[in-house]
Amino acid sequence: MTLKRMDNVLIVVDDLEATKAFFIELGLKLEGETTVEGPLIGQLIGLKDVRATLAMMRTPDGQGIELDKFHTPNAIRFGPVDQPVNTLGIRRIMFAVDDIDAIVARMRAHGAELIGEMQYADTYRLAYIRGPEGIIVGLAEQLGGDTPDV
Known part of the structure; x- marks a missing residue:
């Protein structure tokens, strides 16, 4: 098996709206936004009681930057x-x-x-x-x- 490509980079943020606006101004496009929660998400990322809003940004060449705002548990600075x-x-x-x-x-x-x-x-x-x-x-x-x- 070989590595195929980089899919995306995750940035955990507190102010999702300001960070989205920053990347949009820089030239990225908002591909989509959703809220995820539940035990399957928690199991995947190793946290309990997860609820987060995710915004997927795309560069002009299709590379992804995922912005996550955790509602629970709170993000740690x-x-x-x-x-x-x-x-x-x-x-x-x-x-x-x-x-x-x-x-x-x-x-x-x-x-x-x-x-x-x-x-x-x-x-x-x-x-x-x-x-x-x-x-x-x-x-x-x-x-x-x-x-x-x-």
């Missing part, structure tokens, strides 16, 4: 929302974009914080922004040459 990039665990999602400046300006107008940006020679630019729930999003714009492994 581990550390501050503005943890730095070197905090253990999954710390960012990166997207390839056409125009970093335009996207950063648009996202800042919607409350995102610019963490930093850089340019690597004449091949690509990177920017990190922080959105709701402390989610860090990396943006990579190819300027020329080969596609970087970022």
Whole structure:
């Protein structure tokens, strides 16, 4: 057996509406939203008395980001929302974009914080922004040459 593809990434959030709006503004589409609950869900994820609202977001190329808001049991915040990039665990999602400046300006107008940006020679630019729930999003714009492994 071989790995076929990545299906989606899960982000547990407290403010589902703000996080959906952030990703929609970034360019993802809301594919669907539902509430799940019951013993089968709890057995799958190892929790009891689960009730959660799930929103499935899709990138233009079809990759999935699942946003979950747990109603029961309550989600647990581990550390501050503005943890730095070197905090253990999954710390960012990166997207390839056409125009970093335009996207950063648009996202800042919607409350995102610019963490930093850089340019690597004449091949690509990177920017990190922080959105709701402390989610860090990396943006990579190819300027020329080969596609970087970022």
